[in-house]
Amino acid sequence: MNVKIKHLGISLLVIAFVTIPLYFLTPFLIDLFLNPQLYIKIGGFFNNYSVSDFQVLVLSILTYTSVVLIGYVAYLIATASTRAELVSNFQNQNLLASKFELEELYENAPVPYITINKDAEIRGCNKSALRFFGVVPEEIQTKNLFAYASDEDIELAKKINDFYEADVPINKQEIRLRTKNDDIKWVSLSIFLTKDAFTNEKNGLVTVFDITEQKQLDQAKTEFVSLASHQLRTPLATMKWYTEMLNSNQLGEMNPKQKEYLTKMYSVNTEMIDLVDILLNVSRIEIGTLSISKQATNISEIIDSILVELASQINKKKIVFNKKYGDTSFVVESDPKLLRIIIQNLITNAIKYNKDGGSVTIGMEKGFGIGQSSITVSDTGLGIPKEDQERIFSKLFRAKNVKDVGSSQSTGLGLYLVKSVAGALGGNISFTSEENVGSTFTLRL
Amino acid sequence: MEIQNTTNQGEATQSDVATNAVVTKKKILIIDDDENLTSVLVDKLNFSGFEADFSNDSTLGLQKAIETKPDAILLDVKMPNMSGWEVLEKLRVDSWGEKAKVIMLTSLDKPESVAHAMEEGSTVFIVKTNYTLDQVVDKIKEVLHV
Numbered sequence: 001m002n003v004k005i006k007h008l009g010i011s012l013l014v015i016a017f018v019t020i021p022l023y024f025l026t027p028f029l030i031d032l033f034l035n036p037q038l039y040i041k042i043g044g045f046f047n048n049y050s051v052s053d054f055q056v057l058v059l060s061i062l063t064y065t066s067v068v069l070i071g072y073v074a075y076l077i078a079t080a081s082t083r084a085e086l087v088s089n090f091q092n093q094n095l096l097a098s099k100f101e102l103e104e105l106y107e108n109a110p111v112p113y114i115t116i117n118k119d120a121e122i123r124g125c126n127k128s129a130l131r132f133f134g135v136v137p138e139e140i141q142t143k144n145l146f147a148y149a150s151d152e153d154i155e156l157a158k159k160i161n162d163f164y165e166a167d168v169p170i171n172k173q174e175i176r177l178r179t180k181n182d183d184i185k186w187v188s189l190s191i192f193l194t195k196d197a198f199t200n201e202k203n204g205l206v207t208v209f210d211i212t213e214q215k216q217l218d219q220a221k222t223e224f225v226s227l228a229s230h231q232l233r234t235p236l237a238t239m240k241w242y243t244e245m246l247n248s249n250q251l252g253e254m255n256p257k258q259k260e261y262l263t264k265m266y267s268v269n270t271e272m273i274d275l276v277d278i279l280l281n282v283s284r285i286e287i288g289t290l291s292i293s294k295q296a297t298n299i300s301e302i303i304d305s306i307l308v309e310l311a312s313q314i315n316k317k318k319i320v321f322n323k324k325y326g327d328t329s330f331v332v333e334s335d336p337k338l339l340r341i342i343i344q345n346l347i348t349n350a351i352k353y354n355k356d357g358g359s360v361t362i363g364m365e366k367g368f369g370i371g372q373s374s375i376t377v378s379d380t381g382l383g384i385p386k387e388d389q390e391r392i393f394s395k396l397f398r399a400k401n402v403k404d405v406g407s408s409q410s411t412g413l414g415l416y417l418v419k420s421v422a423g424a425l426g427g428n429i430s431f432t433s434e435e436n437v438g439s440t441f442t443l444r445l
Numbered sequence: 446m447e448i449q450n451t452t453n454q455g456e457a458t459q460s461d462v463a464t465n466a467v468v469t470k471k472k473i474l475i476i477d478d479d480e481n482l483t484s485v486l487v488d489k490l491n492f493s494g495f496e497a498d499f500s501n502d503s504t505l506g507l508q509k510a511i512e513t514k515p516d517a518i519l520l521d522v523k524m525p526n527m528s529g530w531e532v533l534e535k536l537r538v539d540s541w542g543e544k545a546k547v548i549m550l551t552s553l554d555k556p557e558s559v560a561h562a563m564e565e566g567s568t569v570f571i572v573k574t575n576y577t578l579d580q581v582v583d584k585i586k587e588v589l590h591v
Contacts, residue, residue, distance in 0.1 A: 230523055233552040237573035238481045244578050245485050250492045273574045 017071030150176040324363040354381035476506030477521035503527040
């Protein structure tokens with residue numbers, strides 16, 4: 001519309017510039033046409049030409065040309081700006097189109113987006129955010145974002161707010177938010193810092209990923225492990241104590257065959273307890289609920305208590321134990337419970353896969369930094385075949401040469417657990433092994 | 446090492462007193478909702494020279510503890526209605542129960558449970574599957590210094 005008006009104006013201007021000088025020039029031109037002898041005479045044009053007439057002629061021609069020139073320049077300038085405007089209009093339209101596209105993306109994105117001002121008050125949000133909170137735009141605008149934190153996470157919300165105030169972006173912070181219907185939802189919250197285009201004030205773009213379902217699944221898994229650990233272990237503990245009671249002769253003497261059967265029951269039950277323990281620990285590691293509490297841990301005490309526990313197996317196979325460490329006050333900063341799981345598995349393996357009358361050597365070296373202390377368990381047993389060595393720490397993997405030996409006690413979980421737990425403790429496990437000579441496992445802490 | 450020495454001496458004097466005095470059986474109360482477990486524990490403790498009593502309900506167990514004032518209480522952690530931790534909390538409010546010797550029994554072996562037991566002022570923490578009956582008896586003797 002504007003462009004058309006401008007074109008009309010420019011046309012009128014050009015017409016005016018051409019017609020006005022023509023109006024003044026026309027009488028002279030008519031005079032020239034009707035009385036050419038007044039101006040042109042053969043042999044003496046200038047002689048018969050009056051000064052005033054000549055002046056009028058020159059002036060008129062000059063005026064005419066200059067006016068036409070000015071008009072033309074004005075026309076050029078005017079159309080140039082119109083052209084520029086056309087180009088910029090085209091660019092504006094492109095901008096508008098991409099702005100519209102971005103707005104569509106923002107509005108209809110499946111992730112709730114919220115923009116906040118420097119005081120964490122909500123300036124606006126997209127449809128997904130409205131759906132998430134169950135509100136209309138008027139209800140959410142100008143409210144403080146952190147007022148939506150659930151009661152349990154108020155402290156955490158304050159902390160996040162402090163970070164935001166200190167211009168620290170927030171990256172995937174898990175927090176519980178309360179919606180309008182008082183539903184508590186777990187979200188992964190991020191805040192990107194932006195600046196207002198006009199006032200240059202700090203703003204925040206907030207994304208809230210709903211992770212409630214994921215959390216519920218995690219919770220269900222954790223509950224399962226806790227349930228299984230209670231429900232499976234309780235009857236096993238009961239069985240353990242009943243068989244022990246029967247076997248103790250306190251209820252009357254048993255004949256040797258009865259005693260033998262009871263002893264078998266007892267040892268199978270103990271294996272079952274160990275298996276449940278391993279399964280539970282593997283689940284804990286995989287779910288990520290394995291908790292670590294480090295403290296000063298005396299390793300030789302752990303080793304001694306394990307040897308007491310394994311005494312019957314050691315005696316049965318007539319295994320000779322060598323402790324290659326003088327210092328029994330060997331203390332490391334670690335989790336005793338988890339360290340015990342590692343060492344117990346290593347020693348059990350060293351006994352289980354040993355020859356009758358073989359030997360097991362335990363060594364310790366104390367260092368002064370992370371990865372500088374080490375515990376080694378060596379045996380003179382079956383060893384691990386070369387082709388199986390790469391996969392020995394894999395879950396449910398069992399080396400070829402042990403598949404026939406002690407198949408009832410081997411789960412393929414022991415070394416997997418050892419490696420996982422060692423990793424969780426910030427340690428590292430390695431080994432050297434030769435088939436039919438033996439293996440040496442080294443735990444570095 | 447020093448600490449161990451002093452406890453050893455403490456134990457020695459305690460057992461001297463026990464042998465010199467007229468032998469009275471130490472009373473143990475077991476609070477555990479698992480009837481099978483309580484029954485074998487009661488038998489074992491009675492055979493081992495204690496006077497064992499039990500309750501399969503946490504609320505009644507707490508009442509019984511305050512009424513009978515046993516020398517030690519074996520307290521299960523996971524029980525319906527009221528958990529072992531709640532029983533312990535209520536017990537510590539009582540004038541006698543404040544100093545009662547409590548051994549927590551559990552099927553779980555999570556480290557945080559042990560930490561919890563320490564905080565609550567309970568003396569010993571027993572993971573059922575890890576202990577033989579003989580070891581349970583030893584623990585009770587250790588707690589009672591006999």
